[in-house]
Amino acid sequence: MCGIVAYLGAADAVPVMLSGLARLEYRGYDSAGVAIIQPNKAEANGTEAASKRVRRNACEHCVKVLKTAGKVSALKTMCERDGDSAGTVGIAHTRWATHGPPTDVNAHPHTSTDGGLAVVHNGIVENFGALRQQLMSKGYKMRSDTDTELIAHLISDVRSKTRMPLEEAVRLALTQVEGAFGLAVIASDEPDKLVGARKGSPLILGIGEDEYLLASDASAVIERTRRVAYLNDGELAVITRTGGYQIQTLDNVKITREIQELSLSLQEIQKGTFKHFMLKEICEQPEVLENAMRGRVKAGDSEIHFGGLMQVMPRLVSAPRIIIVACGTSWHAALLGEYLIENLARMSVEVEYASEFRYRRPLLFKDDVVIAISQSGETADTLAALNLARKHGCLCIGICNTVGSTLARSTEAGVYLHAGPEIGVASTKAFSAQIVVLIMFALKLAKERHELSDDALKEKIAALATLPDLLRRVLDQKEQVLHMARVFKYASNFLYLGRGYNFPVALEGALKLKEISYIHAEGYPAAEMKHGPIALIDEFMPVVIIAPRSDPNYLKLKSNIEEVLARGGSVIAITEEDNEDLDSRCECVIRVPRTEDFLMPLLTVLPLQLMAYYIADMRKCNVDQPRNLAKSVTVE
Secondary structure, three states, X not given: OXXXXXXXXXXXXXXXXXXXXXHHHHHOOOEEEEEEEEEOHHHHOOOHHHHHHHHHHOOOEEEEEEEEEOOHHHHHHHHHHHOOOOOOEEEEEEEOOOOOOOOOOOOOOEEOOOOOEEEEEEEEEOOHHHHHHHHHHOOOOOOOOOOHHHHHHXXXXXXXXXXXXXXXXXXXXXXXXXXXXXXXXXXXXXXXXXXXXXEEOOOEEEXXXXXXXXXXXXXXXXXXXXXXXXXXXXXXXXXXXXXXXXXXXXXXOEEXXXXXXXXXXXXXXXOOOOOOHHHHHHHOHHHHHHHHHOXXXXXXXXXXOOHHHHHHHHHHHHOOOXXXXXXXXXXHHHHHHHHHHHHHHOOOEEEEEHHHHOOOOOOOOOOOEEEEEEOOOOOHHHHHHHHHHHHOOOEEEEEEOOOOOHHHHHOOEEEEOOOOOOOOOOOOHHHHHHHXXXXXXXXXXXHHOOOOOHHHHHHHHHHHHOHXXXXXXXXXXXXXXXXXHHHHOOOOEEEXXXXXXXXXXXXXXXHHHHHXXXXXXXXXXXXXXXXXXXXXXXXXXXXXXXXXXXXXOHHHHHHHHHHHHOOOOEEEEEEEOOOOOOOOOOOEEEEEOOOOHHHHHHHHHHHHHHHHHHHHHHOOOOOOOOOOOOOOOOOO
């Protein structure tokens, strides 16, 4: 959830780290801070206070910390006003609160009692209570409510017993920590050293020209370097000014790690002319679909190519059951994947919330296939569910957007989305990329299992190839959706209804609205409206009904519309361009091009994303960074 940037090099560390933090702010944005190593000014200042400081630190350098509640912009202002934040080694952090509210005191970095050591941390210390009592019994005083402060004291406690290198103290301290962590540590008595460690929370090492960075995400290092090494769970990185870097395990085994080249570009993580990243990402979806399909399908062909699945295809095709695990928006895509695979490939599919799956002792067998879906590839619950499946000998497949992510490196096979960086916290283009990948996946299975003939598959591939242009036609209606948003921006509740392939779209539309506009919204299968939600409908309750005429249950959807109208509700309908059946009955009708029913969700979700965006913007909500949320959920 939180974002970490650390730097060791020749440049001024604070501007480098602030720039990186700004790109990581989607991971958390309730407080931020930096710590830098500076020459100890006591040597040039004979005051009593300064003398005490030098005796306490017993070294020529000190750690200076600047931190504040609020966004990275507030931290930048603080650093500018301070005017004395120069240094070439430092750590920085933007926080999503777990232990303790977002205050100046709880902001990272956290320091040891003597102030000579500083830590930034992403994750959760699960044995927080026991460690806190242990440290307090030794006389350590806790200044914050956070679990991270404990790590600073633990490292300091280890170092107090025996003189040892910083990395050894970090390694020994972390043997006492239960839970997840990605962290970076600096100490004033080793001013040319930076230590990072990882277990459960992502951490990458950026390797530049005579400079090094540690970060939670590649977007924080791309401005300085494209060369990176990914840390795996249970690994520690030691960076020194003269010796470069060394990666080792927490068991003290040195490792040689391949350096990878990032394909990410700086332009991809900038807004350009758009007001918000979310609007930019909604509008990028035609190109996202083209990228996701490039090299995999081609109009006129009767074949789908998944290079990342070739080696496991025989086992995949013969599997008696597929289980898809995911969270949030990815779970909605997974649910649609279940419909697609069962309908097209005639395979049994179960969809599970990863957060529930990992704890409920599921029945798993060696011939099961478990597919994990995650935009970031770092979702904690999804990775834990995957780990459980691996222990049972299941074939594990990943679908994710982030090259080099933990998910990509933890599965036997997989498919990248190629959606490009998604900065807006509320997912839009990644959801569409997940859907198109799942459509191609279902069609591939159908072909391999002889559920579709070559001619039938060729027709479906031809329809699939038209999708980018169809999405562009939907996006041409932005002004109409904007007008509709003006009508409904003051609503307090929304209900979203859909059937079949469009039921997961109803769930996703409701999630987008509540995520960024803070309007309560619920998605339901349209037939379930009569089993409870209908009690809520009145003249103040807008009801969004996804009702394409191509839906096999279209007449039943029309009946649902009448049931809403009979109770005074307002209906917003999503249907095809040539369908005028609903014009006289619905307050608003948004039309999408006609296509095959299994492709329709990629068109019907677009107006719902746009409506959520425009309503949130009109309500003066922070669209890209909605309250209480973070993009990459790396804690439970």
